[in-house]
Amino acid sequence: MPVSDTDDLPTQTLPLDGWHRARGARMVPFAGYHMPIQYEGIMAEHLWTRENAGLFDVSHMGQLLISGPDAAGELEKLLPGDIKGLGEGKVRYSLLLNESGGILDDLMVTNLGGGTYYMVVNGATKWDDIAHLREHLPDEIVLNHLEDQALLAVQGPRAADAVTRLFPQAGSLFFMEGTGLVWEGVKLGIGRSGYTGEDGFEISVPASHVDKLAALLTEQPEVKPIGLGARDSLRLEAGLPLYGHDLDEETTPVMADLGFALSKRRREERSFPGAAHILMEREQxxxxxxxxxxxxxxxxxxxxxVVVDADGSEVGKVTSGGFSPSLERPIAMAYVPLAAAQPGTRVRLNQRAKIFDAEVTAMPFVPHRYHRKGAK
Structure with missing residues (x-):
């Protein structure tokens, strides 16, 4: 499990820190926080999530509200996604780019209506993201960091059974849609998305009420608390990159195979950071x-x-790797030369002077099971 060492600040505690420890979680530092890496064991928690539903505490993520005159247009100066065309209650995956088209972070944006956008950014990069946004957004755009909000994710094929039992409104959502509701006198934000490849929900809740919500969710027979270890193996099987490992400032969306995040209108307008370089890569x-x-x-x-050629020279690098509990075999993500990127290509890997044989394959390794509109 990758553990972040990018934060020089003292390790902070999550609102649910005591809740995790009371349930036997083994805590580790990650993205500047003490976080649960496992409860019962990574393999068992992984398979439970694939078959039932897991509760993940992702309160280390940065939750932001961005509003003001033409907030969508101003965000489009920093992201390659079609934010102006994002309907109310819709969610979009996008990328914060530097001037050369490198990825500063990957993130989710929800249109809350009324010119207000809710953004979730990675925990290890949130302070840099906030500084970048504040530097580049005009003064009339208001950015609020929701430091008093916690964030829980319920993921798995039975997540909807548990969540809609408690919040029937969530049942009307499809993948990449969100809504708001009132529970116990506080506002919740619920989006149907996640980081496991499974159907699921992410719930933004005031930190003052997160203990009660976590307890209520884990009282549902489908739901168990799941740690960072299984979160990592689940996202790897789903072919989802982790910032700081599979993505960084030297990596472009095309290199990262995230071309879907380059919205058609934005490509045609060529108006996002690094557009000339990114679109050249896309064509060539x-x-x-x-x-x-x-x-x-x-x-x-x-x-x-490292990925090596026939002479043993380095030509690429593994950025994530582990044992897949679902496939019962080792899998990995790597950057390889374009000529070696076709599925079926045989490659060799050098790890501590030991050579491994591998085959390039299409991702995801395990099919996504999102609740999409129109899907049967």
Missing amino acids: GPITKRVGLLVEGRQPVREGA
């Missing part, structure tokens, strides 16, 4: 590209292992 192909790997044998290949 990047030098390297993020791919999935099926690794032979039983031993996982971890982040930092």
